[in-house]
Each structure stands twice: as structure tokens, then as C-alpha cells.
Amino acid sequence: MAIREVRTIGDEVLGKISKPVKEVNERTLQIIEDMFETMYETGGVGIAAPQVGILKRIVCMDVGDGNQYLMINPEIIELSGEQTGMEGCLSVPGKRGQVTRANYAKVKAFNENMEEIIIEGEGLLARCIQHECDHLDGILYVTKVEGELVDKEVEEDEDEE
Numbered sequence: 001m002a003i004r005e006v007r008t009i010g011d012e013v014l015g016k017i018s019k020p021v022k023e024v025n026e027r028t029l030q031i032i033e034d035m036f037e038t039m040y041e042t043g044g045v046g047i048a049a050p051q052v053g054i055l056k057r058i059v060c061m062d063v064g065d066g067n068q069y070l071m072i073n074p075e076i077i078e079l080s081g082e083q084t085g086m087e088g089c090l091s092v093p094g095k096r097g098q099v100t101r102a103n104y105a106k107v108k109a110f111n112e113n114m115e116e117i118i119i120e121g122e123g124l125l126a127r128c129i130q131h132e133c134d135h136l137d138g139i140l141y142v143t144k145v146e147g148e149l150v151d152k153e154v155e156e157d158e159d160e161e
Contacts, residue, residue: 004038004052006090009140011053014091018048018055018136020073024114028058032070032112035060044090046128048135051091059109059132063124071109071119074133078106083123087131087141088152096152097145105129 007013021028031054039047039060046061061069081103088096105126107119121129131141142149 002034002037003041004034006038006042006047006051007053009092009142011091013050013053013055014135014140015138016050016055017138018050018057020057021110024072024112028056029112031056032058032060036062036068039090042090045124046132047090048132050135050138057136059136061125061128061132063121063128065125069119069125070111071107071117071129071132072111072114074107074109074129074136076105076107076129076133078104078120079126079130080104081122083127084146085127087127087145089131089141091135091140092142092149094152095142095149097142097149098147099127099141099144100146101127101130101144107133 035047045063049056049058057073059071079102083103084100086096087099103126104122107129109117111117
């Protein structure tokens with residue numbers, strides 16, 4: 001296991017579209033393990049492979065609901081409702097911004113065994129799914145911020161995605 005460098009805004013890899021994963025091999029499993037470790041070490045609730053410099057469609061999430069989520073080649077298949085809230089990103093350190101997203105998200109993806117899975121959720125999980133899937137398409141949340149980015153409060157205990 002290794003903590004990887006999180007790429008930050010301005011790094012060209014963050015603006016590129018990630019390629020689908022064709023097979024899960026030892027290297028892929030190592031990347032996934034490193035992504036989870038990096039996410040936990042940096043205080044995030046989600047991380048996408050481009051954030052650690054890998055242009056593959058892999059997302060790891062843990063929104064504090066007792067589950068770890070791994071999505072390989074995720075495809076959002078349903079969105080509904082609306083929520084507006086502050087969002088942060090490990091790739092935009094020290095900043096937050098208000099973003100409106102769907103309140104419910106349903107995604108089809110594959111697990112580490114390349115078995116199809118469905119993940120659905122509301123609130124923070126739905127926000128995280130959308131935020132991380134955006135990363136796979138080279139989209140940073142800052143393009144969706146309503147108003148200005150603000151400095152993240154030091155005492156704020158909300159996690160970054």
C-alpha cells in the first residue's frame with residue numbers, strides 16, 4: 001500500500017477523459033488499494049483515479065455510512081431530486097463552493113471481480129457519486145460552483161471528495 005500524490009487544479013491530467021478498465025489485474029488491485037489509502041490519509045470521502053494521475057475509470061468512496069464503495073467503469077443511470085450544498089475536492093485544496101446536484105443517484109458499475117453492481121443513494125452518497133464520475137470525464141466541481149469559491153474553514157469537519 002502506498003499513499004499517492006493527489007493531483008491539483010491546473011494539472012492537465014484532471015481535464016482528460018479516463019479510459020475504461022478492460023480487466024482487473026494485480027496492478028489494478030494495487031491502484032485501488034492505494035486510492036483508498038490516499039483518500040483516508042487526506043481526509044476525503046471519495047477519490048477518482050485521475051486525481052492520482054491514472055486515466056482509468058475507477059472511483060473509491062467512503063461517505064461514513066459503514067460501507068466502502070468501489071466503482072469500476074461507473075455509468076450513472078438515474079438522477080432525481082435536487083440538493084444544494086458546499087462541496088470540496090482533494091484536487092482543489094483549501095477551497096469549497098456551493099453546488100447543486102441531484103439528491104438521488106443510481107449508478108451501474110463493476111466491482112474488483114468485474115461483476116456488475118448497482119449502487120444507489122441519496123444525499124452525500126449521491127453527491128459523491130456525481131462528483132467522482134465528473135472526475136472521470138475531466139470535469140472539476142469548480143465549473144459548477146454557484147457564486148465564488150470560499151476558503152475552507154479550518155474548524156470545519158466536513159470531508160472533501
